């Protein structure tokens with residue numbers, strides 16, 4: 001990858017110089033919070049999709065860990081816009097991260113400084129170029145999604161992503177593109193890096209957030225777009241494993257995954273085994289939004 005600069009604690013540094021001490025608290029204990037954001041090269045120029053919502057979530061994610069991010073919204077916004085321009089990447093994936101840095105180790109971060117970095121890079125179709133059109137084959141993970149009573153699932157925290165890594169590794173080792181995780185009660189939670197939607201008899205269902213799922217910004221976008229098109233959306237659904245197999249359609253949503261159809265679960269074909277008509281309509285509506293860049297309330301223009 002043709003790399004450039006990274007914004008780190010107020011400075012733009014060369015990619016290879018963006019390094020941390022091996023005794024960084026976040027490296028040992030997973031005490032970091034991050035965002036996954038996309039800038040699109042829209043008809044109205046480069047524009048970051050739902051940046052304000054991602055910023056909201058970044059600061060909210062820091063709260064359970066007593067983490068004070070030492071830069072305000074305006075500073076992070078200015079840094080990100082400048083970084084996109086410096087890297088000349090109107091269409092890119094943006095990774096802001098804040099984490100407890102280097103001081104004497106111990107579970108309590110104590111006087112460890114809060115470090116902040118922002119990187120951008122090109123990132124195409126998260127689950128593969130053909131996935132958006134043809135759908136992906138997924139498997140139910142043997143790992144369960146952790147519960148919000150164990151770790152705040154409304155915070156996008158680095159350490160707990162080992163749960164997602166385990167599920168993704170297992171899926172790939174078994175020949176699948178992605179996993180679906182069940183929660184500790186055995187109900188459908190989400191993907192390792194995506195929310196999940198089910199279509200049945202023309203209505204759309206997605207698991208609720210309280211028990212185990214990230215409050216996805218793309219999930220909310222899908223809900224808004226579906227309701228605008230007259231669909232009934234059940235946004236607090238309890239979905240059993242069996243209902244996945246009998247669904248008319250399934251799809252993932254996420255900043256990286258965008259809207260990706262699921263064509264099989266545990267080798268059981270979903271619907272006709274390809275992208276379904278409702279998924280197609282929602283996916284097209286999503287891409288119309290991010291390609292046009294017209295809905296100003298959802299875009300921060302570079």
Ligand SMILES: Cc1[nH+]cc(COP(=O)(O)O)c(CN[C@@H](CCC(=O)O)C(=O)O)c1O
Nearest residue numbers: 036192193194195214216217218254255256
């Ligand atoms: C567990 C999880 N659930 C749902 C979502 C969708 O949330 P949103 O992006 O706000 O719609 C993501 C984003 N996963 C990010 C990280 C992916 C990665 O591999 O790292 C992403 O999509 O950027 C998750 O990590």
